[in-house]
Amino acid sequence: MNKYVVLIQRSIREALRTPEALFPTIFIPLFFLVVNVGQAAEIFPSTSTPFLAGQNYAAFQLPSALLLAASFGTAALYLVEDIEGGYFDKLRAAPIPRTAIVFGRLAAEALKSAAIAIVMVLIALPFGIRIASGPLGFVLLILLTATWAVVFSGFMQLIALKTRSAAATNSAGLIFFPLLFLTPNFVPRPLLTRPMEIAATYNPVTYIMEGMRSLVLHDLEWPAIGRGFAVVAGAGALMVLFSVRSIRRYD
Amino acid sequence: MTYAIEAQQLVKHYTGRGGDVEAVRGVDLHVREGEVFGFLGPNGAGKSTTVRMLTTLMTITSGSARVAGVDVTADPEAARLRIGVALQEAGLDIRQSGRELVILQGRLYGLSPAQAAERANDLLKLVDLDGDADRRIKGYSGGMKRRLDLASALVHRPDVLFLDEPTTGLDPASRLTVWDELRRINDQGTTVFLTTQYLEEADQLCERLAIIDAGLIVAEGTPSELKADLRQRRGLTQEPTLDDVFLEATGRTRERAAGEVQEVHA
Ligand SMILES: Nc1ncnc2c1ncn2[C@@H]1O[C@H](COP(=O)(O)OP(=O)(O)OP(=O)(O)O)[C@@H](O)[C@H]1O
Numbered sequence: 384m385n386k387y388v389v390l391i392q393r394s395i396r397e398a399l400r401t402p403e404a405l406f407p408t409i410f411i412p413l414f415f416l417v418v419n420v421g422q423a424a425e426i427f428p429s430t431s432t433p434f435l436a437g438q439n440y441a442a443f444q445l446p447s448a449l450l451l452a453a454s455f456g457t458a459a460l461y462l463v464e465d466i467e468g469g470y471f472d473k474l475r476a477a478p479i480p481r482t483a484i485v486f487g488r489l490a491a492e493a494l495k496s497a498a499i500a501i502v503m504v505l506i507a508l509p510f511g512i513r514i515a516s517g518p519l520g521f522v523l524l525i526l527l528t529a530t531w532a533v534v535f536s537g538f539m540q541l542i543a544l545k546t547r548s549a550a551a552t553n554s555a556g557l558i559f560f561p562l563l564f565l566t567p568n569f570v571p572r573p574l575l576t577r578p579m580e581i582a583a584t585y586n587p588v589t590y591i592m593e594g595m596r597s598l599v600l601h602d603l604e605w606p607a608i609g610r611g612f613a614v615v616a617g618a619g620a621l622m623v624l625f626s627v628r629s630i631r632r633y634d
Numbered sequence: 635m636t637y638a639i640e641a642q643q644l645v646k647h648y649t650g651r652g653g654d655v656e657a658v659r660g661v662d663l664h665v666r667e668g669e670v671f672g673f674l675g676p677n678g679a680g681k682s683t684t685v686r687m688l689t690t691l692m693t694i695t696s697g698s699a700r701v702a703g704v705d706v707t708a709d710p711e712a713a714r715l716r717i718g719v720a721l722q723e724a725g726l727d728i729r730q731s732g733r734e735l736v737i738l739q740g741r742l743y744g745l746s747p748a749q750a751a752e753r754a755n756d757l758l759k760l761v762d763l764d765g766d767a768d769r770r771i772k773g774y775s776g777g778m779k780r781r782l783d784l785a786s787a788l789v790h791r792p793d794v795l796f797l798d799e800p801t802t803g804l805d806p807a808s809r810l811t812v813w814d815e816l817r818r819i820n821d822q823g824t825t826v827f828l829t830t831q832y833l834e835e836a837d838q839l840c841e842r843l844a845i846i847d848a849g850l851i852v853a854e855g856t857p858s859e860l861k862a863d864l865r866q867r868r869g870l871t872q873e874p875t876l877d878d879v880f881l882e883a884t885g886r887t888r889e890r891a892a893g894e895v896q897e898v899h900a
């Protein structure tokens with residue numbers, strides 16, 4: 384357990400020492416939030432748009448921004464640097480479970496993502512956004528964001544272990560475009576065109592987004608929240624399975 | 635007789651994007667406890683591959699190996715506790731300071747924070763990095779990185795220490811420091827398995843050595859045995875050097891090696 388703690392500390396130290404990599408993960412999603420709201424808020428005034436549940440359009444967009452912030456997969460890029468620089472071999476030569484090398488990073492990713500999500504929500508509050516589900520809802524919102532970040536980074540780490548290439552891992556990260564945009568990003572699912580609605584229905588990220596959105600706009604709606612967490616849990620189970628296999632077979 | 639390192643018919647066959655290569659083709663090793671053992675061979679002979687197999691970093695295609703009495707395939711975690719390794723390319727995390735890196739390493743081997751800090755202090759002094767210990771590794775020179783890598787391989791006082799070309803890229807003074815340090819570590823009972831391209835180093839440090847060429851061991855013995863053997867077989871009047879032994883064992887004579895050098899015209 385202590386060994387996990389030192390590996391987590393190291394990953395956090397590394398993130399803090401590379402602010403150039405940390406800041407964009409906060410500011411790019413905020414930038415999208417501002418731009419998207421700036422473009423579409425006039426179409427959706429809070430008084431006459433039922434799906435906003437009385438809040439402004441920024442509240443509707445906040446989950447997309449949180450998801451984007453959680454989908455950078457920086458942990459995997461640090462892992463590739465370890466592999467390329469040989470430090471990964473040093474860790475593999477140490478008497479620690481090999482899975483600790485991979486999961487230690489993910490645990491740090493969870494903490495980091497939770498911190499970023501909290502900062503983003505705090506920044507959003509002065510702009511009139513409310514978390515309608517209350518303090519428990521706020522905690523769940525942060526938790527959902529952080530666990531998704533872990534799952535996404537975990538899949539990216541798999542690519543890193545497989546390819547051992549920064550270029551390949553970086554490119555694989557672009558998968559977040561379809562994942563995040565084939566969703567009810569701008570309007571709820573029933574208002575999407577038919578093809579988009581079908582695509583969004585098959586995209587698991589849709590359910591995470593809807594879960595987060597329900598936490599922002601409504602009181603605790605367990606079915607929507609449950610679907611969000613179920614998707615993260617399912618994807619997370621797959622990710623853990625593949626990661627364990629991949630690190631055991633790493634040669 | 636118990637051996638610190640015992641390998642039987644080690645084979646490594648690489649497949650994949652790096653090409654299909656039979657890097658190691660049946661290597662037997664018997665390194666005694668407390669010995670400094672030299673592992674020599676030309677570039678690409680299979681030295682690093684052998685080291686990686688013996689240190690649990692790479693799967694063994696066939697054959698078996700025991701290090702410090704532990705089968706590296708059957709119980710890699712137990713083996714890792716007893717092994718220290720500094721690979722050919724120093725594996726460091728450039729965002730940490732030298733001190734942080736060694737402390738982290740100590741913690742991974744089960745030292746308490748206080749023990750790890752104390753050990754790091756000692757080791758950094760030993761490799762002459764105490765003045766730079768709190769700088770980020772990013773700013774270290776190549777030789778400083780090698781010395782730090784060596785220090786980090788020693789945190790847990792391993793029974794068997796593997797060093798893959800530990801003095802490549804070191805200045806003459808640092809090289810002598812590392813030699814002294816290796817002798818000292820060895821005096822305390824640590825077995826040292828050392829690959830090197832410097833035959834003088836092997837001559838100075840190693841009690842016994844093996845020469846590997848194209849994945850097979852082609853000569854083995856103490857430096858003086860190997861020299862005496864060559865002298866006898868060739869009927870030489872003078873004592874040959876270890877260079878001569880190396881060139882002969884790997885099928886390259888001085889004359890041939892010289893003949894292969896061709897001038898390049900612009
Ligand atoms: N990952 C790999 N994939 C394919 N072939 C490899 C790989 N690593 C090493 N080889 C091959 O295995 C052989 C032995 O390599 P190795 O690195 O063990 O040699 P070495 O004796 O350490 O050489 P050097 O003195 O240059 O360090 C070489 O022919 C090399 O091309």
Ligand SMILES: [Mg+2]
Nearest residue numbers: 681682683722
């Ligand atoms: Mg080598």
